[in-house]
Amino acid sequence: MTNAHDIVIRPIITEKSMAGIPNMRxxxxxxxxxxxxxxxxxxxxxFDVKVAKVNTINxxxxxxxxxxxxxxxxxxxxAIVTLKKNSKPISFFEGMF
Structure with a gap:
């Protein structure tokens, strides 16, 4: 089994991806x-959060x-990860606003 840091390589920081942050995406x-x-x-x-669903794109x-x-x-x-409503936001992305 691979390490979690080997699966999640890096965040994608674009205008479109940042627009999904208020919706916990x-x-x-x-x-x-x-x-x-x-x-x-x-x-x-x-990130110590709760994931609701994952959409993947090749x-x-x-x-x-x-x-x-x-x-x-x-x-x-x-991968576009949607968090559950009661989950806390990812702090790495919160500093971008």
Missing amino acids: YTFAVAKDANKIEIAKAVESV VRGKMRRQGRFEGYTPSWKK
């Missing part, structure tokens, strides 16, 4: 092989060019 980049149950348990253990790599050379950026997995 937080966005993270997660390990590609992690499923929704593993993501929920990892977020609960790392993000394909984009094509990039550097002069005449071209290739793809790596693909990755994004």
